[in-house]
Amino acid sequence: MVGTEHRARTRRARTAAALLTATGLFAAGCTGHGTPVPADDGRGHIRTAPPDTSEPSGKAHRPSVLAVKIDNVRAARPQTGLDSADVVYAEQVEGGLSRLMAVYATKLPKAVGPVRSARESDLELLRQFEDPTLAFSGAQGKLMPLINRAPLTARTPEQASGAYFRGTDKAIPHNLYLRPKRLVPDTPGAAALTTGFRYGPAPAGGTPDTSETVRYPAARFGFTWSQSRKRWLVSMDGAPDVTADGKRLAPATVVVQYVKVRKSAFHDFLGNNSPYTVTVGSGRAKVLRDGRAFDVHWKRAKAAEGTEFTTADGSPVNFAEGQVWVVFAKAS
Template sequence: MSLTRRGKVTAAAATVVVLALAAVGYFAIFPSRAPAFVQDAMSRVGLAEPPPPSCPLTGQPAPHGEVPARPALAIKVENLPDARPQAGLDRADVVYEEPVEGGITRFIVVYQCHDAARVGPVRSGRTTDPKVLVQFGRPVMGYAGGQAPVVRAIDRAGLIDENYNIAISAYTRDETRPAPHNLYTSTRSLWKAAKATEGAPHPVFSYDPEVAGPSRKARTVHLPFSSYSDVYWTWSRREGAWLRSHGTVPHVLEDGTQVRAANVVVMQVQVRTGPIVDAAGNHSPEVELTGSGKAYVFRDGRMIVGRWERARLKDVTTFVTKAGTEIALAPGVTWVELLPSTIGVQAQR
């Protein structure tokens, strides 16, 4: 017997209800498999335990089940060959690599959920730093000092300035290392010096354990900043991480572990010659971090091509696909590469 139109509508509605109830039942039994918005809704009505707190800058479970009530802390770390191996990069939540003068790069190493007993070598700030860091609220910044325009830019941005000239007791010199590549600090020392009352920052990325949307396999990405910083990231299925090298040389830390990341985010940015000149006569570059540009997100052995967008410096940079959908990162440590737009991204499968 054929159904009337009204009967068909009723049957379709009943089917939807049955499927919805089945989905709710499944997610009630396996709540960890539910999408984040479903987990949130279920916890609100008592069908699931609320998810454990996660670190705002990694999306991973907070240590000891609690997010530390402290602001983000950024420390400038050198990346000249003479500065390697560095210390403390493996304890960071987010690391930005920025071009500076003479073809070299430096790191803005951002901590929040974890501590590092030794970080360095610490070097001077650049005007790029406050442009990056205003996204994190009012973070603490540790660095070896800087030229007057840099210090003024950091202060204007509202960062909590704990550079070497202000918080000298938070820094030490390692006499076994040649100067100036021998200045070190610790996260606890800088947070203590700052006496900050700000709480944890808001997230600057979105996270999803699964890759959503169009992507393609990627095994290696090459970012040739310069001969000093000829960066390679290689996906390791065994480690479940991107491993970093300079040319053919693995980038290792003081304890011999190789630098790694769950996500490598490449922002192609406009770079112009700035008015600040270093002691060798090299002009410090000015990096443009508002507007939009091409972006590549590398996670889980895959590459997602899209763009970055940021209307104003006080806004958080967003990463979207060509279709305009936000790109979610894998929970874990993220390295953001501020690559000049004149340099191509070389990815291999």
């Protein structure tokens, strides 16, 4: 979608090399080699990789997208800074609950959170961006080597303590927040959103639709069209979803993307398997915009590429200008 052909070739080559490294390290992690590090265990013990005080090579003056893993259980709401994200991804995690990943490219709020732990699926999802920065609070011990070798800049509270703080509004572990500008002082702009998304007039057809619900085993997303605001109002578990300053979360476009959700090689501290959301491949999706629903096809051929959305005749699907929510739902 953006960048020169040379940049695209370079990114694909770097990603391929990183994938080879990560594959070998994954095998080592599963057999107990390396240095396992306990995850954010739900009791507020944020223990991740050893602190890295060095400046990432070549990134000191190169802005990149910032991706933040955000808590989405009841105790974590209302969240902070979510309305400033360009893209919000929703995925299923342990116990049938949900977690969000907010991606920032055009503006940074003063604070974002609550910040929580990363998942294996995040690495595949983030490979579509060039040198993204991932802010998270921890991860399952054997997953940390994969994160550290992935083509991204990982920044946890131990690695960037000055960028995080504990709020007083919620109980641990739901009160960890990030000051984004202390990680990425500058925004890269919309050109860095290499998601494959297109913006413009709505495609032909579609059906009138003012309300959609996406259910996980233990979580529920609701989207209601507001004609006056020209936005989809978000609800979580049947309640209006607002930010900490009382603003209703209201994306311009919502994508319900049906994907394969399988078991991963990792578990949480209770022994629950971490679901793996597969975002490379193809399948069906529903695009909500302008009070209408469009049944479309999605395709992402490689991890280093964005996702294309097309109509039945193969025409690209445009999204409405503004924030996009992508909710990954298990394909039937």
